[in-house]
Amino acid sequence: EVQLVQSGAEVKKTGESLKISCKASGYTFKNYWIAWVRQMPGKGLEWMGVIYPGDSDTRYSPSLQGQVTMSVDKSISTAYLQWSSLKASDTAMYYCARQQGTMTTVWFDPWGQGTLVTVSS
Amino acid sequence: SSELTQDPAVSVTLGQRVRITCQGDSLTNYYATWYQQKPGQAPVVVIYGKNNRPSGIPDRFSGSSSGNTASLTITGAQAEDEADYYCNSRDSTDNHLKLFGGGTKLTVL
Numbered sequence: 001e002v003q004l005v006q007s008g009a010e011v012k013k014t015g016e017s018l019k020i021s022c023k024a025s026g027y028t029f030k031n032y033w034i035a036w037v038r039q040m041p042g043k044g045l046e047w048m049g050v051i052y053p054g055d056s057d058t059r060y061s062p063s064l065q066g067q068v069t070m071s072v073d074k075s076i077s078t079a080y081l082q083w084s085s086l087k088a089s090d091t092a093m094y095y096c097a098r099q100q101g102t103m104t105t106v107w108f109d110p111w112g113q114g115t116l117v118t119v120s121s
Numbered sequence: 122s123s124e125l126t127q128d129p130a131v132s133v134t135l136g137q138r139v140r141i142t143c144q145g146d147s148l149t150n151y152y153a154t155w156y157q158q159k160p161g162q163a164p165v166v167v168i169y170g171k172n173n174r175p176s177g178i179p180d181r182f183s184g185s186s187s188g189n190t191a192s193l194t195i196t197g198a199q200a201e202d203e204a205d206y207y208c209n210s211r212d213s214t215d216n217h218l219k220l221f222g223g224g225t226k227l228t229v230l
Contacts, residue, residue, distance in 0.1 A: 044205075044223045045156075045164065050217070059217040105151060107209070108164075111165075
């Protein structure tokens with residue numbers, strides 16, 4: 001069974017750093033892009049970017065460029081999303097998802113269960 | 122980058138048909154994917170590509186496309202279909218970038 005399991009909820013203070021994880025199983029990790037998607041409280045889905053575990057090629061949403069860093073550790077089939085200095089506006093649910101697609105379409109499946117990040121002052 | 126626009130809310134009477142739409146320039150080049158998200162759960166793909174349903178998705182869900190508009194149709198809506206629905210596609214300005222629509226809250230009356 002293809003599965004993505006994310007790390008647990010985090011409560012942090014503004015200015016702190018954070019790294020959350022997404023562990024893949026059931027498929028060849030290095031062959032599929034992993035996407036990160038943000039969902040702020042009561043809001044819609046926002047695509048943050050993708051990383052290709054095979055060579056760590058990374059593409060970020062222009063609106064989030066420089067705000068977060070995506071990385072992978074192929075040896076343990078795990079993708080990471082990290083912040084160097086959290087802001088209150090980073091409070092959100094963060095999902096990882098495996099990207100699949102063709103020339104004419106793209107889809108994200110499966111999704112991790114989500115990691116809730118709460119940032120307060 | 123481009124945008125995908127959805128109606129914020131749609132309602133349907135139990136057992137009737139409902140169409141949820143998604144508009145955007147990228148949809149003239151790419152098919153939309155549709156996700157269902159229920160409260161407290163991660164999104165789930167219901168339609169991808171021209172009109173493909175993942176295993177386990179009921180055949181009352183179907184997808185179509187015309188010009189810059191993609192549609193998700195539920196024929197014979199059930200109470201369990203009440204959820205948020207999001208469309209998604211590649212960005213036509215840079216196909217490495219991806220877009221989500223703002224989401225449509227479907228209420229089954």
